[in-house]
Amino acid sequence: MALRTILLSLILMLLAPHAAADLVVVANPKSGIERLSQDEVINIYLGRYRRLASGITAEPVDLAGDVEQKARFYRRLVGKTQAEINAYWARLIFSGRTRPPQVAENVEAALDYVAARPGALAYVERAQVDKRVRIVFEMGE
Amino acid sequence: MYRKTGMTTLLLAALSCGNTWATQPDEISSLSVRGFGTLGVARSSSDHAEFARDFSQPKGIKGGQWSGRIDSILGLQANWQATSQLELVGQLVSRYRYDESRDPEVMWAFAKWEPDARVALRAGRIGADFMMLADSRLVGYSSLTVRPPTDFFGPLFFSHFDGADASLTWPLGKGLVRGKLFGGTISEKTPLALELWDTSGASTRGLVLDYLTGPWQLRASTAYVGYSNDIQYARRLADLLRGTAVPSASIAADALKVAGTTTRYDTLGVVYDAGPLQVQAMLNSIRHEAGYLHNSHAGYLLAGYRLGTVTPYAGVSWWKSKLKSPSTGLADPDLNDAFDFVMGTTVADQTTYTLGARWSLCRNTAIKLQWDAIRGSAASKLPFVRSQPDWNGRTNVISAVVDFIF
Numbered sequence: 001m002a003l004r005t006i007l008l009s010l011i012l013m014l015l016a017p018h019a020a021a022d023l024v025v026v027a028n029p030k031s032g033i034e035r036l037s038q039d040e041v042i043n044i045y046l047g048r049y050r051r052l053a054s055g056i057t058a059e060p061v062d063l064a065g066d067v068e069q070k071a072r073f074y075r076r077l078v079g080k081t082q083a084e085i086n087a088y089w090a091r092l093i094f095s096g097r098t099r100p101p102q103v104a105e106n107v108e109a110a111l112d113y114v115a116a117r118p119g120a121l122a123y124v125e126r127a128q129v130d131k132r133v134r135i136v137f138e139m140g141e
Numbered sequence: 142m143y144r145k146t147g148m149t150t151l152l153l154a155a156l157s158c159g160n161t162w163a164t165q166p167d168e169i170s171s172l173s174v175r176g177f178g179t180l181g182v183a184r185s186s187s188d189h190a191e192f193a194r195d196f197s198q199p200k201g202i203k204g205g206q207w208s209g210r211i212d213s214i215l216g217l218q219a220n221w222q223a224t225s226q227l228e229l230v231g232q233l234v235s236r237y238r239y240d241e242s243r244d245p246e247v248m249w250a251f252a253k254w255e256p257d258a259r260v261a262l263r264a265g266r267i268g269a270d271f272m273m274l275a276d277s278r279l280v281g282y283s284s285l286t287v288r289p290p291t292d293f294f295g296p297l298f299f300s301h302f303d304g305a306d307a308s309l310t311w312p313l314g315k316g317l318v319r320g321k322l323f324g325g326t327i328s329e330k331t332p333l334a335l336e337l338w339d340t341s342g343a344s345t346r347g348l349v350l351d352y353l354t355g356p357w358q359l360r361a362s363t364a365y366v367g368y369s370n371d372i373q374y375a376r377r378l379a380d381l382l383r384g385t386a387v388p389s390a391s392i393a394a395d396a397l398k399v400a401g402t403t404t405r406y407d408t409l410g411v412v413y414d415a416g417p418l419q420v421q422a423m424l425n426s427i428r429h430e431a432g433y434l435h436n437s438h439a440g441y442l443l444a445g446y447r448l449g450t451v452t453p454y455a456g457v458s459w460w461k462s463k464l465k466s467p468s469t470g471l472a473d474p475d476l477n478d479a480f481d482f483v484m485g486t487t488v489a490d491q492t493t494y495t496l497g498a499r500w501s502l503c504r505n506t507a508i509k510l511q512w513d514a515i516r517g518s519a520a521s522k523l524p525f526v527r528s529q530p531d532w533n534g535r536t537n538v539i540s541a542v543v544d545f546i547f
Binding site for chain 2: 050078081082087088091093094
């Protein structure tokens, strides 16, 4: 019994900081979608296809600058560094192909944007999610 | 002096890693102005032919001399998002061009209408979708290598056309299918072998199909170019051949006619891009109606793997002509020699081995070093400028560039 308690405590200790740093993608509750697959999130954020299953046009939101949360999002989503994502957008922008995501100055602004627009999506820490938005994709640790 | 000061200022700006690259527009109905550039030097070891980046360049590099001529580029682009569905795009580029100047050219000037996330229509001056990852071959920062593989992209003599394209994207299985139709007229000049070829009035049309799933992108495309102008030196020779009134010489003269003929350009390609690994491969087939232009096939395989901020890469590319062999049937050695010489100017027969590394210095600047070993036959004259009789088809090109966006 004592061993079980110790093991459980250890597992919780290991999981706790990770759970707090969990990245999730959130959408507006009026988006008409419950879940997104990783491929769908990639297609939306990389500008390949921005139509949600509900027919609404997706409007992804990025965080401004080179913040750690943004770097972690792209690293986990497609395994790319910020420099590679920059090069990717340079390729598309200077070809006049597609628009990069909208930019929010910080997480609060991103959540405000998602709460205000049915097609908007943002990536935030799980702990930052509020009642105005719905989690549609969990990136895990 | 002015040029040197300007280049130095640009280089310092690039290396300062300023945080000015606005990757994203802030709001709908916004104007954004961005730029890109490359400052580069390169040297080619052979004395007997000049290495050029593509067909647009009237002079290349040779004799082991370092030169900033072929790769240095500066571009400026304005995007105006007029409404959520309508965007206007204009791009000016200064590069070494057909008239040996660096006068700015309007590379893009188009309106894009996206009535739906699945549909995009563009009209104006737009880029042809020849590369798998971009419409522009000039934005060095966005690509792995110093320049697109010359064996594959070198013969594409035009960078843009005036016309329209329509693309449609739809989900299929776990991936996406993207189809694009394009068409328009070409208005560029290209230095070809002996003089400038004005391709104005030529037309192009084509279809591109992509399938994107996870890290994979698969591509098949076909394009036609229809010419309205002859190549003048070939035409003058054709007139001389017709003047002999010998039937076989008239047939040879017809082979030198380019106006009214078409070229068909087919490609297959694949990209695998997952985390630090990027692999690209493309194959093409170029078939000309004109007897003077030899058909060819080309391909490239390129792979890079990111280690920290440095991405070493290696590649191989090739370009081989399938020779057409018309003959004049004349006894006149001068005319025969001239005919054989002109036919010989459009032959490609070479393989290029590439090694290099891209160092991401900061979020808007990359430094690249590259070595290309070109191993071809003495007949491989088309990829080069002013090849001499003792050209043996072999040269080594070393390049060092700073690519930046702002």
